[in-house]
Amino acid sequence: MKIAFVGKGGSGKTTLASLFLRHLAAESPAPALLALDADINQHLAVALGADEDHVHPALGAHLPLIKEHLRGDNPRIRSTEEMLKTTPPGRGSRLVRVDEDNPVYDACVRTVDGVRLAVTGPFAESDLGVSCYHSKVGAVELLLNHMVDGPGEYCVVDMTAGADSFASGLFTRFDVTFLVCEPTVRSVGVYKQYRDYAADFGVRIAVVGNKISDAEDLEFLREHVGEDLLTCVGRSQHVRAAERGDVRPIGLLEPHNRAALAGMRTLVDAVEKDWPRYQRQAEEFHTRYARAWANAKAGRDLAEQIDPDYLPGPVPVG
Template structure:
Protein backbone atom coordinates (compact mmCIF):
# COMPACT_ATOMS: atom_id res chain seq x y z
CA UNK A 1 0.00 0.00 0.00
CA UNK A 2 1.08 3.57 -0.65
CA UNK A 3 0.34 6.28 1.90
CA UNK A 4 1.14 9.97 2.33
CA UNK A 5 1.26 12.24 5.37
CA UNK A 6 -0.01 15.79 4.82
CA UNK A 7 -1.13 18.66 7.02
CA UNK A 8 -0.39 22.17 8.19
CA UNK A 9 3.25 23.06 8.65
CA UNK A 10 4.17 22.28 12.25
CA UNK A 11 1.26 19.86 12.74
CA UNK A 12 3.64 16.95 13.27
CA UNK A 13 3.17 15.18 9.94
CA UNK A 14 6.89 14.39 9.57
CA UNK A 15 7.04 13.06 13.12
CA UNK A 16 4.03 10.83 12.49
CA UNK A 17 5.32 9.68 9.10
CA UNK A 18 8.54 8.57 10.77
CA UNK A 19 6.70 6.98 13.67
CA UNK A 20 4.39 5.07 11.34
CA UNK A 21 7.32 3.88 9.20
CA UNK A 22 9.20 2.72 12.28
CA UNK A 23 6.07 0.99 13.57
CA UNK A 24 5.87 -0.95 10.30
CA UNK A 25 9.58 -1.72 10.23
CA UNK A 26 9.67 -3.08 13.80
CA UNK A 27 6.85 -5.54 13.19
CA UNK A 28 7.78 -9.14 14.03
CA UNK A 29 7.35 -9.86 10.32
CA UNK A 30 8.77 -6.65 8.86
CA UNK A 31 7.14 -5.72 5.55
CA UNK A 32 8.71 -4.49 2.36
CA UNK A 33 8.96 -0.81 3.17
CA UNK A 34 10.20 2.36 1.52
CA UNK A 35 9.95 5.84 3.08
CA UNK A 36 10.27 8.95 0.90
CA UNK A 37 10.81 12.53 2.05
CA UNK A 38 8.98 14.71 -0.48
CA UNK A 39 8.76 17.80 1.74
CA UNK A 40 10.65 20.98 0.87
CA UNK A 41 11.84 20.91 4.50
CA UNK A 42 13.83 17.70 4.55
CA UNK A 43 13.41 16.43 8.12
CA UNK A 44 12.25 12.83 7.72
CA UNK A 45 15.77 11.40 7.98
CA UNK A 46 16.33 13.19 11.28
CA UNK A 47 12.92 12.00 12.53
CA UNK A 48 14.00 8.44 11.72
CA UNK A 49 17.19 8.87 13.72
CA UNK A 50 19.82 10.19 11.32
CA UNK A 51 22.48 12.44 12.78
CA UNK A 52 22.68 16.16 11.96
CA UNK A 53 25.66 15.66 9.65
CA UNK A 54 24.14 12.80 7.62
CA UNK A 55 24.06 13.40 3.86
CA UNK A 56 21.73 11.55 1.49
CA UNK A 57 21.73 11.33 -2.31
CA UNK A 58 18.73 13.20 -3.69
CA UNK A 59 16.18 11.80 -6.12
CA UNK A 60 15.78 15.26 -7.61
CA UNK A 61 19.47 15.38 -8.52
CA UNK A 62 19.34 12.07 -10.41
CA UNK A 63 16.24 12.47 -12.52
CA UNK A 64 18.08 11.32 -15.65
CA UNK A 65 19.01 8.03 -13.96
CA UNK A 66 15.42 7.50 -12.83
CA UNK A 67 13.99 8.28 -16.27
CA UNK A 68 16.46 6.12 -18.15
CA UNK A 69 15.79 3.12 -15.94
CA UNK A 70 12.01 3.44 -15.97
CA UNK A 71 11.79 4.10 -19.71
CA UNK A 72 13.12 0.63 -20.50
CA UNK A 73 12.35 -0.07 -24.15
CA UNK A 74 8.92 1.54 -24.21
CA UNK A 75 8.50 2.42 -27.92
CA UNK A 76 6.19 5.34 -27.09
CA UNK A 77 9.04 7.25 -25.42
CA UNK A 78 11.70 8.64 -27.73
CA UNK A 79 14.27 9.00 -24.96
CA UNK A 80 14.70 9.83 -21.30
CA UNK A 81 14.77 13.55 -22.12
CA UNK A 82 11.24 13.26 -23.51
CA UNK A 83 9.84 11.96 -20.22
CA UNK A 84 7.87 14.29 -17.98
CA UNK A 85 7.36 13.82 -14.25
CA UNK A 86 3.91 12.53 -15.17
CA UNK A 87 4.89 10.07 -17.92
CA UNK A 88 2.93 6.89 -17.24
CA UNK A 89 4.23 3.37 -17.83
CA UNK A 90 3.37 1.35 -20.90
CA UNK A 91 4.41 -1.83 -22.67
CA UNK A 92 8.20 -2.03 -22.46
CA UNK A 93 8.54 0.24 -19.40
CA UNK A 94 10.45 -1.04 -16.40
CA UNK A 95 8.06 -1.62 -13.51
CA UNK A 96 9.64 -1.51 -10.04
CA UNK A 97 8.63 -3.10 -6.77
CA UNK A 98 9.24 -1.67 -3.33
CA UNK A 99 12.36 -3.55 -2.29
CA UNK A 100 13.97 -4.99 -5.40
CA UNK A 101 17.55 -4.42 -6.47
CA UNK A 102 17.76 -1.81 -9.22
CA UNK A 103 20.05 1.11 -10.14
CA UNK A 104 17.68 3.68 -8.60
CA UNK A 105 17.54 2.03 -5.19
CA UNK A 106 21.20 1.03 -5.25
CA UNK A 107 22.24 4.66 -5.64
CA UNK A 108 19.47 6.64 -3.98
CA UNK A 109 18.01 4.60 -1.10
CA UNK A 110 19.72 4.59 2.31
CA UNK A 111 18.81 2.63 5.46
CA UNK A 112 18.05 4.95 8.39
CA UNK A 113 16.82 3.71 11.74
CA UNK A 114 15.75 0.38 10.27
CA UNK A 115 13.82 2.07 7.44
CA UNK A 116 14.87 2.32 3.79
CA UNK A 117 14.74 6.02 2.91
CA UNK A 118 14.85 8.07 -0.28
CA UNK A 119 14.81 11.88 -0.26
CA UNK A 120 13.94 14.41 -2.94
CA UNK A 121 16.64 16.74 -1.71
CA UNK A 122 16.42 20.29 -0.36
CA UNK A 123 15.77 23.46 -2.30
CA UNK A 124 19.34 24.39 -3.19
CA UNK A 125 20.99 27.78 -3.61
CA UNK A 126 21.23 27.22 -7.35
CA UNK A 127 17.46 26.72 -7.55
CA UNK A 128 16.60 30.13 -6.12
CA UNK A 129 14.63 32.20 -8.59
CA UNK A 130 15.01 29.71 -11.43
CA UNK A 131 13.36 26.45 -10.38
CA UNK A 132 10.26 25.10 -8.68
CA UNK A 133 10.58 22.63 -5.84
CA UNK A 134 7.95 20.48 -7.51
CA UNK A 135 10.42 19.68 -10.27
CA UNK A 136 12.28 17.70 -7.60
CA UNK A 137 9.10 16.12 -6.26
CA UNK A 138 8.41 15.05 -9.83
CA UNK A 139 11.01 12.33 -9.36
CA UNK A 140 8.76 10.78 -6.72
CA UNK A 141 5.67 11.01 -8.94
CA UNK A 142 7.50 9.36 -11.82
CA UNK A 143 8.77 6.58 -9.57
CA UNK A 144 5.34 5.87 -8.07
CA UNK A 145 3.77 5.87 -11.53
CA UNK A 146 5.99 2.89 -12.33
CA UNK A 147 5.72 1.07 -8.98
CA UNK A 148 3.59 -1.93 -8.05
CA UNK A 149 2.92 -3.03 -4.49
CA UNK A 150 1.07 -5.94 -2.97
CA UNK A 151 -0.17 -7.06 0.45
CA UNK A 152 2.35 -6.39 3.22
CA UNK A 153 4.28 -3.88 1.10
CA UNK A 154 4.32 -0.19 1.99
CA UNK A 155 5.48 3.18 0.69
CA UNK A 156 5.29 6.00 3.26
CA UNK A 157 5.70 9.53 1.85
CA UNK A 158 6.10 12.74 3.85
CA UNK A 159 4.53 15.38 1.60
CA UNK A 160 4.88 19.14 1.40
CA UNK A 161 2.76 21.09 3.87
CA UNK A 162 -0.75 22.35 3.21
CA UNK A 163 -2.17 22.73 -0.28
CA UNK A 164 1.31 22.73 -1.87
CA UNK A 165 0.74 19.00 -2.38
CA UNK A 166 -1.65 19.85 -5.22
CA UNK A 167 1.00 21.48 -7.40
CA UNK A 168 1.50 18.08 -9.05
CA UNK A 169 -0.45 14.88 -9.56
CA UNK A 170 1.52 13.20 -6.79
CA UNK A 171 -1.41 13.56 -4.39
CA UNK A 172 -3.34 10.93 -6.42
CA UNK A 173 -0.67 8.24 -6.10
CA UNK A 174 -1.74 6.92 -2.69
CA UNK A 175 -4.21 4.34 -1.43
CA UNK A 176 -4.86 6.44 1.68
CA UNK A 177 -3.68 9.88 2.73
CA UNK A 178 -3.27 10.60 6.44
CA UNK A 179 -4.01 14.24 7.16
CA UNK A 180 -2.40 15.19 10.47
CA UNK A 181 -4.58 17.72 12.28
CA UNK A 182 -4.01 19.55 15.53
CA UNK A 183 -7.07 20.61 17.56
CA UNK A 184 -6.80 24.19 16.31
CA UNK A 185 -8.78 26.35 13.89
CA UNK A 186 -5.76 26.85 11.62
CA UNK A 187 -5.05 23.15 11.34
CA UNK A 188 -8.71 22.39 10.64
CA UNK A 189 -8.59 25.09 7.95
CA UNK A 190 -5.87 23.16 6.13
CA UNK A 191 -7.99 20.01 6.44
CA UNK A 192 -10.98 21.73 4.85
CA UNK A 193 -8.86 23.08 2.02
CA UNK A 194 -7.19 19.72 1.41
CA UNK A 195 -10.30 17.58 1.31
CA UNK A 196 -12.00 20.14 -0.89
CA UNK A 197 -9.41 19.42 -3.58
CA UNK A 198 -8.75 15.75 -2.83
CA UNK A 199 -12.29 14.47 -3.05
CA UNK A 200 -12.76 15.92 -6.51
CA UNK A 201 -10.19 13.31 -7.57
CA UNK A 202 -11.41 10.36 -5.50
CA UNK A 203 -8.52 10.63 -3.04
CA UNK A 204 -9.16 8.84 0.27
CA UNK A 205 -8.34 10.99 3.31
CA UNK A 206 -8.26 9.95 6.98
CA UNK A 207 -7.60 12.48 9.72
CA UNK A 208 -5.14 11.64 12.48
CA UNK A 209 -5.37 14.05 15.39
CA UNK A 210 -2.06 15.09 16.89
CA UNK A 211 -0.98 16.84 20.09
CA UNK A 212 -4.29 15.83 21.65
CA UNK A 213 -4.31 16.44 25.39
CA UNK A 214 -7.82 15.77 26.62
CA UNK A 215 -11.40 14.87 25.76
CA UNK A 216 -12.10 18.47 24.80
CA UNK A 217 -9.49 18.26 22.03
CA UNK A 218 -11.06 15.07 20.72
CA UNK A 219 -14.53 16.62 20.82
CA UNK A 220 -13.27 19.66 18.89
CA UNK A 221 -11.76 17.48 16.17
CA UNK A 222 -14.90 15.35 15.91
CA UNK A 223 -17.02 18.46 15.59
CA UNK A 224 -14.79 19.89 12.86
CA UNK A 225 -13.87 16.85 10.75
CA UNK A 226 -16.66 14.41 11.58
CA UNK A 227 -16.28 10.84 10.38
CA UNK A 228 -12.92 11.61 8.80
CA UNK A 229 -11.33 11.43 12.27
CA UNK A 230 -9.69 8.01 12.34
CA UNK A 231 -7.66 8.21 15.56
CA UNK A 232 -5.39 10.54 17.47
CA UNK A 233 -1.96 10.75 19.06
CA UNK A 234 -1.73 12.17 22.54
CA UNK A 235 1.06 14.22 24.03
CA UNK A 236 3.98 11.83 24.21
CA UNK A 237 7.20 11.62 26.15
CA UNK A 238 8.39 9.18 23.49
CA UNK A 239 7.86 11.75 20.73
CA UNK A 240 9.36 14.54 22.83
CA UNK A 241 12.50 12.44 23.33
CA UNK A 242 12.75 11.85 19.57
CA UNK A 243 12.38 15.56 18.86
CA UNK A 244 15.33 16.12 21.16
CA UNK A 245 17.43 13.54 19.29
CA UNK A 246 16.89 10.54 21.59
CA UNK A 247 15.24 7.81 19.53
CA UNK A 248 13.79 5.10 21.72
CA UNK A 249 12.63 1.66 20.49
CA UNK A 250 9.10 1.84 19.11
CA UNK A 251 8.10 -0.76 21.69
CA UNK A 252 8.42 1.97 24.33
CA UNK A 253 5.76 4.16 22.73
CA UNK A 254 2.74 4.77 24.98
CA UNK A 255 0.05 2.09 24.68
CA UNK A 256 -2.68 4.46 23.48
CA UNK A 257 -0.43 5.89 20.79
CA UNK A 258 0.64 2.41 19.70
CA UNK A 259 -3.04 1.53 19.35
CA UNK A 260 -3.49 4.58 17.11
CA UNK A 261 -0.68 3.39 14.82
CA UNK A 262 -2.32 -0.02 14.60
CA UNK A 263 -5.61 1.62 13.68
CA UNK A 264 -3.83 3.55 10.93
CA UNK A 265 -2.23 0.40 9.56
CA UNK A 266 -5.55 -1.46 9.61
CA UNK A 267 -7.23 1.40 7.73
CA UNK A 268 -4.48 1.40 5.12
CA UNK A 269 -4.54 -2.38 4.73
CA UNK A 270 -8.31 -2.24 4.33
CA UNK A 271 -8.18 0.00 1.26
CA UNK A 272 -9.18 -1.70 -1.97
CA UNK A 273 -6.66 -1.30 -4.78
CA UNK A 274 -8.03 0.24 -7.95
CA UNK A 275 -5.29 -0.06 -10.55
CA UNK A 276 -7.58 1.04 -13.38
CA UNK A 277 -8.32 4.33 -11.63
CA UNK A 278 -4.63 4.71 -10.80
CA UNK A 279 -3.81 4.46 -14.52
CA UNK A 280 -6.61 6.85 -15.47
CA UNK A 281 -5.40 9.46 -12.99
CA UNK A 282 -1.84 9.15 -14.30
CA UNK A 283 -3.05 9.62 -17.86
CA UNK A 284 -5.14 12.63 -16.85
CA UNK A 285 -2.28 14.49 -15.16
CA UNK A 286 0.14 13.57 -17.92
CA UNK A 287 -2.25 15.04 -20.48
CA UNK A 288 -2.57 18.21 -18.40
CA UNK A 289 1.19 18.66 -18.12
CA UNK A 290 1.88 17.77 -21.75
CA UNK A 291 -0.65 20.26 -23.11
CA UNK A 292 0.20 23.00 -20.58
CA UNK A 293 3.96 23.06 -21.19
CA UNK A 294 5.52 19.69 -22.06
CA UNK A 295 4.56 19.58 -25.75
CA UNK A 296 5.92 23.06 -26.38
CA UNK A 297 9.19 22.25 -24.65
CA UNK A 298 9.64 18.93 -26.47
CA UNK A 299 8.32 20.09 -29.84
CA UNK A 300 6.19 16.94 -29.95
CA UNK A 301 2.86 15.62 -28.73
CA UNK A 302 3.79 13.88 -25.49
CA UNK A 303 0.26 12.65 -24.89
CA UNK A 304 1.16 9.84 -27.29
CA UNK A 305 3.29 8.44 -24.46
CA UNK A 306 0.05 7.20 -22.87
CA UNK A 307 -0.52 3.51 -23.59
CA UNK A 308 -4.33 3.22 -23.40
CA UNK A 309 -4.23 -0.56 -22.90
CA UNK A 310 -1.71 -0.63 -20.05
CA UNK A 311 -2.74 -0.89 -16.40
CA UNK A 312 -0.46 -1.85 -13.53
CA UNK A 313 -1.19 -4.64 -11.11
CA UNK A 314 1.12 -6.47 -8.66
CA UNK A 315 2.22 -9.00 -11.30
CA UNK A 316 3.19 -6.04 -13.57
CA UNK A 317 1.22 -7.56 -16.43
CA UNK A 318 -0.76 -5.60 -18.97
CA UNK A 319 -4.51 -5.60 -18.45
CA UNK A 320 -6.66 -5.10 -21.52
CA UNK A 321 -9.82 -3.01 -21.13
CA UNK A 322 -12.12 -6.05 -21.13
CA UNK A 323 -10.04 -7.60 -18.35
CA UNK A 324 -9.99 -4.47 -16.18
CA UNK A 325 -13.73 -4.74 -15.52
CA UNK A 326 -13.24 -8.25 -14.16
CA UNK A 327 -10.91 -6.96 -11.47
Protein backbone atom coordinates in the same frame (compact mmCIF):
# COMPACT_ATOMS: atom_id res chain seq x y z
CA MET B 1 -0.04 0.18 -0.39
CA LYS B 2 1.10 3.70 -1.18
CA ILE B 3 0.56 6.03 1.79
CA ALA B 4 0.93 9.79 2.10
CA PHE B 5 1.28 11.99 5.19
CA VAL B 6 0.08 15.56 4.70
CA GLY B 7 -0.96 18.47 6.90
CA LYS B 8 -0.28 22.02 7.95
CA GLY B 9 3.33 22.95 8.53
CA GLY B 10 4.17 22.17 12.15
CA SER B 11 1.25 19.78 12.60
CA GLY B 12 3.60 16.86 13.18
CA LYS B 13 3.15 15.03 9.89
CA THR B 14 6.84 14.13 9.62
CA THR B 15 6.84 12.90 13.22
CA LEU B 16 3.74 10.78 12.58
CA ALA B 17 5.21 9.44 9.34
CA SER B 18 8.38 8.39 11.15
CA LEU B 19 6.43 6.75 13.98
CA PHE B 20 4.28 4.84 11.49
CA LEU B 21 7.35 3.70 9.56
CA ARG B 22 9.13 2.55 12.69
CA HIS B 23 5.96 0.80 13.85
CA LEU B 24 5.85 -1.17 10.58
CA ALA B 25 9.60 -1.87 10.63
CA ALA B 26 9.31 -3.34 14.14
CA GLU B 27 6.84 -6.00 13.02
CA SER B 28 8.08 -9.60 12.88
CA PRO B 29 8.56 -10.39 10.12
CA ALA B 30 9.01 -6.84 8.91
CA PRO B 31 7.01 -6.00 5.78
CA ALA B 32 8.54 -4.67 2.56
CA LEU B 33 8.91 -0.98 3.33
CA LEU B 34 10.14 2.14 1.51
CA ALA B 35 10.02 5.72 2.79
CA LEU B 36 10.20 8.76 0.52
CA ASP B 37 10.79 12.27 1.86
CA ALA B 38 9.03 14.66 -0.54
CA ASP B 39 8.81 17.61 1.85
CA ILE B 40 10.63 20.86 1.05
CA ASN B 41 11.98 20.60 4.61
CA GLN B 42 13.94 17.36 4.59
CA HIS B 43 13.53 16.12 8.17
CA LEU B 44 12.34 12.53 7.81
CA ALA B 45 15.82 10.98 8.10
CA VAL B 46 16.46 12.81 11.38
CA ALA B 47 12.99 11.90 12.66
CA LEU B 48 13.87 8.26 11.98
CA GLY B 49 17.02 8.60 14.06
CA ALA B 50 19.76 9.86 11.72
CA ASP B 51 22.24 12.44 12.95
CA GLU B 52 21.57 16.09 12.14
CA ASP B 53 24.60 16.11 9.81
CA HIS B 54 23.40 13.00 7.96
CA VAL B 55 23.91 13.31 4.19
CA HIS B 56 21.53 11.32 2.01
CA PRO B 57 21.84 10.94 -1.79
CA ALA B 58 19.05 12.91 -3.48
CA LEU B 59 16.54 11.52 -5.95
CA GLY B 60 16.47 14.92 -7.66
CA ALA B 61 20.19 14.65 -8.41
CA HIS B 62 19.66 11.24 -10.06
CA LEU B 63 16.69 12.14 -12.26
CA PRO B 64 18.45 11.09 -15.54
CA LEU B 65 19.18 7.66 -14.02
CA ILE B 66 15.58 7.33 -12.81
CA LYS B 67 14.18 8.22 -16.22
CA GLU B 68 16.53 5.88 -18.08
CA HIS B 69 15.70 2.97 -15.79
CA LEU B 70 11.92 3.47 -15.86
CA ARG B 71 11.80 4.17 -19.60
CA GLY B 72 13.03 0.68 -20.40
CA ASP B 73 12.31 0.04 -24.08
CA ASN B 74 8.92 1.73 -24.16
CA PRO B 75 8.64 2.77 -27.84
CA ARG B 76 6.29 5.65 -27.01
CA ILE B 77 9.03 7.53 -25.14
CA ARG B 78 11.53 8.74 -27.72
CA SER B 79 14.13 9.94 -25.22
CA THR B 80 14.65 10.52 -21.52
CA GLU B 81 14.59 14.26 -22.25
CA GLU B 82 10.95 13.91 -23.31
CA MET B 83 10.05 11.87 -20.22
CA LEU B 84 8.01 14.08 -17.89
CA LYS B 85 7.41 13.69 -14.18
CA THR B 86 3.85 12.69 -15.12
CA THR B 87 4.77 10.14 -17.80
CA PRO B 88 2.80 6.96 -17.07
CA PRO B 89 4.12 3.46 -17.72
CA GLY B 90 3.25 1.53 -20.85
CA ARG B 91 4.31 -1.64 -22.59
CA GLY B 92 8.09 -1.79 -22.46
CA SER B 93 8.38 0.42 -19.36
CA ARG B 94 10.39 -0.91 -16.46
CA LEU B 95 8.31 -1.21 -13.30
CA VAL B 96 9.65 -1.26 -9.74
CA ARG B 97 8.61 -2.98 -6.54
CA VAL B 98 8.79 -1.52 -3.04
CA ASP B 99 11.78 -3.70 -2.18
CA GLU B 100 14.03 -4.96 -4.95
CA ASP B 101 17.48 -4.53 -6.39
CA ASN B 102 17.67 -1.87 -9.09
CA PRO B 103 20.07 0.95 -10.05
CA VAL B 104 17.79 3.69 -8.67
CA TYR B 105 17.57 2.16 -5.22
CA ASP B 106 21.31 1.41 -5.26
CA ALA B 107 22.02 5.08 -5.91
CA CYS B 108 19.41 6.72 -3.70
CA VAL B 109 18.06 4.42 -0.98
CA ARG B 110 19.80 4.12 2.39
CA THR B 111 18.62 2.43 5.57
CA VAL B 112 17.94 4.54 8.67
CA ASP B 113 17.00 2.63 11.84
CA GLY B 114 15.65 -0.29 9.86
CA VAL B 115 13.72 1.86 7.37
CA ARG B 116 14.78 2.09 3.72
CA LEU B 117 14.64 5.79 2.82
CA ALA B 118 15.05 7.96 -0.28
CA VAL B 119 14.83 11.75 -0.26
CA THR B 120 14.08 14.29 -2.96
CA GLY B 121 16.88 16.55 -1.81
CA PRO B 122 16.67 20.00 -0.22
CA PHE B 123 15.82 23.24 -1.96
CA ALA B 124 19.31 24.63 -2.53
CA GLU B 125 20.60 28.19 -2.83
CA SER B 126 21.31 27.54 -6.51
CA ASP B 127 17.58 26.92 -7.04
CA LEU B 128 16.52 30.36 -5.80
CA GLY B 129 14.77 32.36 -8.50
CA VAL B 130 15.28 29.75 -11.22
CA SER B 131 13.50 26.62 -10.05
CA CYS B 132 10.58 25.40 -7.99
CA TYR B 133 10.51 22.61 -5.47
CA HIS B 134 8.00 20.63 -7.48
CA SER B 135 10.64 19.93 -10.11
CA LYS B 136 12.51 17.92 -7.47
CA VAL B 137 9.37 16.10 -6.35
CA GLY B 138 8.96 14.92 -9.95
CA ALA B 139 11.33 12.04 -9.23
CA VAL B 140 8.91 10.77 -6.57
CA GLU B 141 5.94 11.08 -8.92
CA LEU B 142 7.75 9.11 -11.63
CA LEU B 143 8.65 6.35 -9.20
CA LEU B 144 5.12 6.08 -7.85
CA ASN B 145 3.67 6.02 -11.39
CA HIS B 146 5.89 3.01 -12.13
CA MET B 147 5.56 1.21 -8.78
CA VAL B 148 3.53 -2.01 -8.60
CA ASP B 149 3.13 -2.56 -4.88
CA GLY B 150 1.55 -5.81 -3.77
CA PRO B 151 0.00 -7.09 -0.52
CA GLY B 152 2.19 -6.52 2.52
CA GLU B 153 4.26 -3.83 0.76
CA TYR B 154 4.22 -0.25 1.98
CA CYS B 155 5.57 2.90 0.34
CA VAL B 156 5.20 5.84 2.76
CA VAL B 157 5.67 9.40 1.52
CA ASP B 158 6.13 12.48 3.71
CA MET B 159 4.58 15.17 1.51
CA THR B 160 5.21 18.91 1.47
CA ALA B 161 3.01 20.92 3.84
CA GLY B 162 -0.41 22.38 3.17
CA ALA B 163 -2.05 22.58 -0.23
CA ASP B 164 1.28 22.72 -2.12
CA SER B 165 0.75 19.00 -2.75
CA PHE B 166 -1.80 19.94 -5.40
CA ALA B 167 0.74 21.57 -7.72
CA SER B 168 0.92 18.27 -9.62
CA GLY B 169 -0.93 14.98 -9.82
CA LEU B 170 1.22 13.53 -7.03
CA PHE B 171 -1.65 13.80 -4.55
CA THR B 172 -3.58 11.11 -6.50
CA ARG B 173 -0.79 8.52 -6.29
CA PHE B 174 -1.82 7.08 -2.92
CA ASP B 175 -4.18 4.43 -1.62
CA VAL B 176 -4.55 6.27 1.70
CA THR B 177 -3.68 9.86 2.60
CA PHE B 178 -3.25 10.47 6.32
CA LEU B 179 -3.95 14.13 7.04
CA VAL B 180 -2.36 15.07 10.35
CA CYS B 181 -4.49 17.67 12.12
CA GLU B 182 -3.92 19.57 15.34
CA PRO B 183 -6.92 20.81 17.37
CA THR B 184 -6.58 24.35 16.00
CA VAL B 185 -8.55 26.50 13.58
CA ARG B 186 -5.63 26.80 11.17
CA SER B 187 -4.97 23.07 11.05
CA VAL B 188 -8.64 22.29 10.50
CA GLY B 189 -8.64 24.90 7.72
CA VAL B 190 -5.88 23.02 5.90
CA TYR B 191 -7.88 19.80 6.32
CA LYS B 192 -10.98 21.38 4.76
CA GLN B 193 -8.95 22.82 1.89
CA TYR B 194 -7.30 19.47 1.21
CA ARG B 195 -10.60 17.61 1.49
CA ASP B 196 -12.31 19.93 -0.98
CA TYR B 197 -9.48 19.79 -3.52
CA ALA B 198 -9.25 16.02 -3.32
CA ALA B 199 -12.99 15.29 -3.44
CA ASP B 200 -13.25 15.19 -7.24
CA PHE B 201 -10.43 12.63 -7.55
CA GLY B 202 -11.57 9.96 -5.12
CA VAL B 203 -8.60 10.56 -2.82
CA ARG B 204 -9.12 8.54 0.37
CA ILE B 205 -8.41 10.86 3.33
CA ALA B 206 -8.17 9.72 6.94
CA VAL B 207 -7.53 12.37 9.60
CA VAL B 208 -5.12 11.61 12.42
CA GLY B 209 -5.51 14.04 15.29
CA ASN B 210 -2.17 15.02 16.79
CA LYS B 211 -1.02 16.75 19.98
CA ILE B 212 -4.28 15.91 21.72
CA SER B 213 -4.15 16.98 25.37
CA ASP B 214 -7.65 16.42 26.69
CA ALA B 215 -11.30 15.69 25.94
CA GLU B 216 -11.83 19.28 24.79
CA ASP B 217 -9.19 18.88 22.07
CA LEU B 218 -10.80 15.65 20.94
CA GLU B 219 -14.29 17.15 20.87
CA PHE B 220 -13.01 20.10 18.80
CA LEU B 221 -11.67 17.76 16.13
CA ARG B 222 -14.79 15.61 16.12
CA GLU B 223 -16.91 18.71 15.62
CA HIS B 224 -14.87 20.02 12.68
CA VAL B 225 -13.62 16.82 11.03
CA GLY B 226 -16.51 14.44 11.63
CA GLU B 227 -16.31 10.93 10.23
CA ASP B 228 -12.94 11.60 8.59
CA LEU B 229 -11.32 11.44 12.04
CA LEU B 230 -9.74 7.99 12.20
CA THR B 231 -7.70 8.14 15.39
CA CYS B 232 -5.72 10.48 17.63
CA VAL B 233 -2.20 10.66 18.99
CA GLY B 234 -1.81 12.34 22.35
CA ARG B 235 1.04 14.53 23.52
CA SER B 236 3.97 12.23 24.00
CA GLN B 237 7.09 12.20 26.15
CA HIS B 238 8.48 9.69 23.66
CA VAL B 239 8.12 12.24 20.86
CA ARG B 240 9.49 15.06 23.02
CA ALA B 241 12.58 12.96 23.70
CA ALA B 242 13.06 12.39 19.96
CA GLU B 243 12.82 16.14 19.35
CA ARG B 244 15.75 16.53 21.76
CA GLY B 245 17.73 13.97 19.77
CA ASP B 246 16.92 10.97 21.95
CA VAL B 247 15.19 8.60 19.51
CA ARG B 248 13.96 5.70 21.63
CA PRO B 249 12.79 2.25 20.49
CA ILE B 250 9.26 2.34 19.09
CA GLY B 251 8.25 -0.28 21.65
CA LEU B 252 8.57 2.41 24.34
CA LEU B 253 5.95 4.62 22.70
CA GLU B 254 2.93 5.14 24.96
CA PRO B 255 0.46 2.22 24.54
CA HIS B 256 -2.44 4.46 23.46
CA ASN B 257 -0.29 6.08 20.79
CA ARG B 258 1.01 2.71 19.60
CA ALA B 259 -2.62 1.59 19.35
CA ALA B 260 -3.32 4.61 17.11
CA LEU B 261 -0.52 3.49 14.76
CA ALA B 262 -1.96 -0.03 14.71
CA GLY B 263 -5.36 1.39 13.79
CA MET B 264 -3.80 3.30 10.92
CA ARG B 265 -2.23 0.11 9.57
CA THR B 266 -5.55 -1.71 9.90
CA LEU B 267 -7.19 0.91 7.70
CA VAL B 268 -4.42 0.68 5.12
CA ASP B 269 -4.57 -3.11 4.97
CA ALA B 270 -8.33 -3.02 4.40
CA VAL B 271 -8.08 -0.85 1.28
CA GLU B 272 -8.56 -2.51 -2.09
CA LYS B 273 -6.29 -1.41 -4.90
CA ASP B 274 -7.95 0.28 -7.85
CA TRP B 275 -5.41 -0.07 -10.66
CA PRO B 276 -7.73 1.18 -13.44
CA ARG B 277 -8.40 4.44 -11.60
CA TYR B 278 -4.71 4.77 -10.72
CA GLN B 279 -3.68 4.54 -14.37
CA ARG B 280 -6.58 6.72 -15.54
CA GLN B 281 -5.59 9.53 -13.20
CA ALA B 282 -1.94 9.25 -14.23
CA GLU B 283 -2.98 9.65 -17.86
CA GLU B 284 -5.27 12.59 -17.05
CA PHE B 285 -2.58 14.56 -15.25
CA HIS B 286 0.02 13.68 -17.86
CA THR B 287 -2.26 15.09 -20.56
CA ARG B 288 -2.83 18.27 -18.52
CA TYR B 289 0.87 18.73 -17.85
CA ALA B 290 1.82 18.13 -21.47
CA ARG B 291 -0.72 20.64 -22.77
CA ALA B 292 0.21 23.25 -20.15
CA TRP B 293 3.81 23.62 -21.30
CA ALA B 294 5.69 20.43 -22.24
CA ASN B 295 4.19 20.06 -25.73
CA ALA B 296 5.44 23.48 -26.72
CA LYS B 297 8.93 22.64 -25.57
CA ALA B 298 8.98 19.21 -27.26
CA GLY B 299 7.33 20.42 -30.46
CA ARG B 300 4.85 17.56 -30.43
CA ASP B 301 1.97 16.15 -28.39
CA LEU B 302 3.51 14.22 -25.48
CA ALA B 303 0.13 12.72 -24.67
CA GLU B 304 1.22 10.21 -27.32
CA GLN B 305 3.32 8.65 -24.56
CA ILE B 306 0.10 7.20 -23.12
CA ASP B 307 -0.42 3.54 -23.99
CA PRO B 308 -4.22 3.20 -24.18
CA ASP B 309 -4.20 -0.59 -23.86
CA TYR B 310 -1.89 -0.77 -20.85
CA LEU B 311 -2.83 -1.40 -17.21
CA PRO B 312 -0.26 -1.89 -14.43
CA GLY B 313 -0.91 -4.22 -11.53
CA PRO B 314 0.72 -6.23 -8.75
CA VAL B 315 2.56 -8.63 -11.05
CA PRO B 316 6.16 -9.82 -10.75
CA VAL B 317 8.58 -7.57 -12.61
CA GLY B 318 12.15 -8.21 -13.67
